[in-house]
Amino acid sequence: MKLIWLLTVAMAGVAALIALPGVLAEPGAAVPDLTWLALVPLFALAEVVVVHLPTQRNAHGHTLREIPAVLGLTFLMPQQYVTAYVLGAVVGLVVAARMRGAKLAFNTALFALEAALGALAYHAILQGADPLSLTGWMAVLVAVLLTDLISAAAVTTAISLTERAFDGEVLHEALRWGSAAAFINTCVALLVATLVLVQPSALPLLGVVVVLLVIGYRHYISLFRGHARTQLLYRFVDRTSSAGSPEEIVEIVVREAAALMHAERAYLVEFLDDHRVRCSSLVHDTLRTESLDLGGQSAWWLRSLDGDVVRHESPGRPGHREAPAPAQEPTLMSVPREGLAASLRGGGSTRYVLVVCDRTFEKESFGSEDVQVFEALAAHAGVAVERARSVGDLEALAEQLESARDAALAASNAKSMFLANMSHEIRTPLTTVLAASELLEDTELDELQGKLLERLQLSGGLLLSLVESLLDFSRIESGHTTLHEAEFDLPAMVRDIVDASLPRARRQGLVLEWAMEPGTPRLVTGDRTRVVQVLNNLVDNALKFTPHGGVRVDVRPYCDDGDRGVQLVVADTGIGIDQDDQATIFEAFRQVDGSSTRQYAGTGLGLAICKQLAELMGGTISVSGAPGEGSTFTLRLPLTADPAPAAADSDPSRQVAAH
Incomplete structure (x- = not known):
């Protein structure tokens, strides 16, 4: 505000330096007359239009102020023009805007500077020529344009001082639109001045033109202001969206x-x-x-x-009086x-x-x-x-979920490490127990001791199988399982698995057979140990859940979209699996019958391990079937093959059966 007051004093001082020499040289030239009394309210009316037109920058908007300015330059002495301009404009601000304090002082100094410089420029160009001549018209245009530029420069400076940043929008607006508006208004004012001198009776008709101009200005500037504010709202929405x-x-x-x-x-x-x-x-x-x-x-x-x-x-x-500036920051x-x-x-x-x-x-x-x-x-x-x-x-929730995920992964890794370590620690003494039971079997035992030893060996075998499954599952889950690629004999591998399961099939009275379709390669490359583990688990499961009938293993090639491999199908005539359970049967610790009274024992890890190993080898495993109709497990593995076809022993008519 101090800088605003300094600017106000500077403008008032310049105006006084320009106007006072003329007043002192001709004191009588500043005495009001009838023309002066007529133009003062016209200046006030023009300033009222300034206040009430909805311009974007009301203090220097496009108005009809040029009309009284041209009339004052034409019919008043310079000293009278300055006083009429300042007094009329100030009265307009006080009446229409209730302006007080610093704003009123600033505008008063600005009006004085505009009037003094405008009069100085006008009379310097006119040099006593006819005001309605071409020279007079040029003098008026220069004086009015100079006045508008002074107004724009002063207000731009005031805004920049207030906002502590240069606001070039004001100056740009004055240069772009203010000059055009000033030119139009000056032409209208020259027309008024000409009618006053030539045909004063036509002035009422000119009033209609002035009213239409005011209405046109108001409508145009209202639209312009609405468009500008709409653009600002769009900018606000765009910035908040990004x-x-x-x-x-x-x-x-x-x-x-x-x-x-x-x-x-x-x-x-x-x-x-x-x-x-x-x-x-x-x-x-x-x-x-x-x-x-x-x-x-x-x-x-x-x-x-x-x-x-x-x-x-x-x-x-x-x-009321304008409220004083606060002593401290509001x-x-x-x-x-x-x-x-x-x-x-x-x-x-x-x-x-x-x-x-x-x-x-x-x-x-x-x-x-x-x-x-x-x-x-x-x-x-x-x-x-x-x-x-x-x-x-959402971001906070995402962070919480990420933390929960990290905690779950850490817990899962800890669980896997615990299972791996505990499985290893349990397997060592369990192996010793089973070995001791085998040695005990070679000693003389009575009938009761023999039965107890048989139960011990059966339970120990089941426990060892469980420990091995837990160890495999934890290794796969923790990512410590590696594949060892090597070439092996595919039909020999299937035959070994079937031969190892024949005694069990005979005890259950089941048929166990296998076959290999023509075109299936004999020598393939892959991890034989893992393939045996998966296929053996599928055959054991099939025998386990088949009370009567049989189990069949089919080996055939497949080719889908350029992907080649071997398909191992294990089909049984057992109890089957419901459609709803087929989607979850490969999940860890999931069994079709999970009740404590279930008929078939197990941990629910076998098929989960099969699925994990199949995916680790780049293959897939799936199941189909229905309750009472048996189940069919299909294992597809991308085993790279020797181009040579299978040997004669892989003919589909060659089967191994157990009754």
Whole structure:
């Protein structure tokens, strides 16, 4: 504000230096006459138009001020012109805008500088020629354009000092549109001056033209201002949509609210409870957030929680003296000169209020149109803040899920390591127990001891199988299982598995057979040990769940979309698997009958290990069938093959059977 006062004094001093020599040289030239008395209210009326036209920058908008200026230059002495210009324009500001204090002083000095420089330029070019001659017209145009440029430069300087940043928009607007508007208005004024001198009776007709110009200006500038504010709202929505964090959203809301409403301060208030709020504002172009305790205080902006936009004007507004500048930096709880407040819609369960205070130096008070724009801004801000809160909640949830996932993976790894270590530690003494039982079998035992030893060996074998399964499962899950590729005889491998299972099949009274289709390679490359483990598990399962009938193993080649390999099919006539259970049968520790009274014992790890090993080898395993109709397990492995076909012993008619 000190810099504004310095600028005001400088403009007034320059105006005095220009005007005082003429007044001192011809004191009588400054005495008012009838023409002076007629033009003073015309200057005042022109300034009223300045105030009430809804321009984007009212203090230097496109108006009809050029008309009284041209008439004053034409019919008044320079000294009279300066006093009429300043007095009439100041009266217009006081009456229409209720302007007081620094703003009024600044505008008074600006009017004096405009009038003095305009008169000086006009009479310097005219040099006593006819005011309605070509020279007079050129002198008027130069004087008016000079006046407009001085106004734009002075207001641009004032805005830059107030906002602490250069605002080139004002100067650009004056150069782009102000010159054209000044030229049109000057031509109208010259027409008025010509009619006054040539045909004064035609002046009422010219009044119609002036009224139409005022209406046209008002409509054009209203549309222009609406378009500019719409563009600012679009920019606000675009910037909030591209923001990456809730803090960035809050900063954009505060910054854009101050810019769009031409306010010196903007606050975003979040209600933590009925007595505490969190206030975010820009301090020295940096977002500052602080918590405030209302402590029963009743601030003017609290009324906006009822849902309507609240407009505040201090007692220093119309009809009173302008409120003095605060001794310290204003805060949210300070009483502003003027302000707007609106609650944000779409803010979810949290309540927010957007507050703007004190218009910048060149702006008038908040009007009804500003209230509508601010209401739209608050609605957009509410959506933006709610979206930021949702994104923040999702990010926090994602972090929690990531932490939970890491914890689960760590627990899974720890479990796998525990299983591997414990399986190894259990297997060592268990092997010793089984070996001791075999040695005990060679001694003389009575009938009871023989039965107990048989049970011991059976239970020990089952326990050893369980430990081996747990060890395999934990190794595969922890990623410690490796494959050893080597060439092996495929039909010989299948025959060995079937031969090893024949005694069990005979004891159960089942048929066990195998066959190899023509074209199946005999020599293939892969991990024979893992293939044997999977196929042997499938054959054991088939015999286990087949009370009568038989089990068949088919070996055949496959070729799908260029992928070649071997397909091992194990089909049985057993109890079958329900369609719903087929989707989960390969999960670890999952059994079709998981009750404590189930008929078939087991851990539920066998098929899970088969699936993991099949996928580790790049293959797949699947099951089909229905209850009471048996099951068919299909193992497909991409075993690379020797181009030579299978030997004669792989003919499909060659079977191994057990009855």
